[in-house]
Amino acid sequence: MVEIVPEARLSGGTPHGHDFLGANHGRNERRVWAVIALTVTMMVVEIGSGIAFGSMALVADGLHMSTHAAAMLIAATAYFYARKHLSNSRFTFGTGKFGDLAGFASAVILALIALLIGYESLLRLSNPVPIAFGSAIGVAVVGLVVNLVSAWLLKDDHAHHHHGHAHDHPADGAHGGRDNNLRAAYVHVLADALTSVLAIVALVLGSVYGWLWPDPVMGLVGALVIARWSWGLVRDAGGVLLDYVPPGEDLPDEIRAALGADGDRITDLHVWQVGPGHHAAIVAIRSANPQPLDTYRAKLAHIHDLSHLTLEVDRF
Incomplete structure (x- = not known):
């Protein structure tokens, strides 16, 4: 005799929805939109100031901010779409994996950014270009402050996977677990913060000693670190998408x-x-x-x- 027992009967015989969004889905979505607003504001100010004062460094950093905002938009859209289609019966296991899909896409973008930074750094090592140290340091410091504020907003309180709730759909819905979508957004701003710190160090060394080589060398270091973060995100988000059970999952x-x-x-x-x-x-x-x-x-x-x-x- 074979008896198929659906989950609804195990939880008391009452049909239920498939709300498998994270406990802090709404809060995380709001924070990502706040970071987008902060980034876009900074982008407009930098590009406007750069044009007004003739500073290419400011314009370049403003354009870089636009790519940063685009990456954040992936995360925000995933949160919105998952919430919007929560009751769509065609998603037979809910929309909880949209965050992992967005996280995987963001990880690929991070890998491309690491490649571009590495390529540009190698070009500058072989063909050094003059650097306006004073303006560049100012831009890097402002960028660092914005990224630190963004990182604080996006810090995940449940970054480490933990167990805490039975399978009977608790009334508060307070499931924990790692949110790879928020993690991807966090890694983006962390990568920007890292490049700002490395740039500040390289530019200070250059302004004091007149060296041009620390800037591209720090760029290579940043590219390697960002690539490593990207790989970790690809591995974890990709594992969820492929229904892989990680070694630490008991x-x-x-x-x-x-x-x-x-x-x-x-x-x-x-x-x-x-x-x-x-x-x-x-x-x-x-x-x-x-x-x-x-x-x-x-x-x-x-x-x-x-x-x-x-x-x-x-x-x-």
Whole structure:
């Protein structure tokens, strides 16, 4: 006998929605839009001032800010779209993965930025160009301040994945978990802050000693660090998109330990993330003496972050 037990029956027999957005989805969306507003304002001021005062350094940094705002727009759009289509029945497992898709796209953009910075730095090492140290230092300092404020706004309180809620859809919906979309936005502003710091160091050295080489060397260092951050984001967001269970995720072991007892044998198990702090699972069990559904539900009640479950019970 094969019995398919849908998650709705395990959680009391009442159908439910598939809201697998992170606990701080709305707050994170608002913060990303705030950073976009801050960045666009700074961009307009820098480009306007650069044109008015004839400073190419200001114009160049303003144009760089525009790419920064575009990257933030990816994150904001993903938050909006996931929320807007939360009740769309065609997304059968909800819209919680939109953030990971946006995070993956942002990671690819970060990798391209690292390549461009590295390429430009190599060109400047082979063909040094004159630098207006005073103006450039001023621009870098202002950019650093803006990026530090942005980083503070985007800092994720749940940066480390943690378990904290049973699978029965708690009323407060307070699931934790890493939000790769917010993380991608945070890494973008962190990368900008890093390049500002390295630029300030290189420019100060150049203004004191007259050296031109520290600027491209610091650019290469920044490119390598940004590339490393990009790879980490590609790996984590890509893993979620491909339903990969990372080595540190103990949810499959918890399910096996909870259900693999009393003569029951788990013959198949699938676990995947459907949103920040939300996981789904399909479990196939063979048992000589299948238990009532409430018994299986009780065994799994302590499992954290399990938001959607399907059980298949097969009698020997």
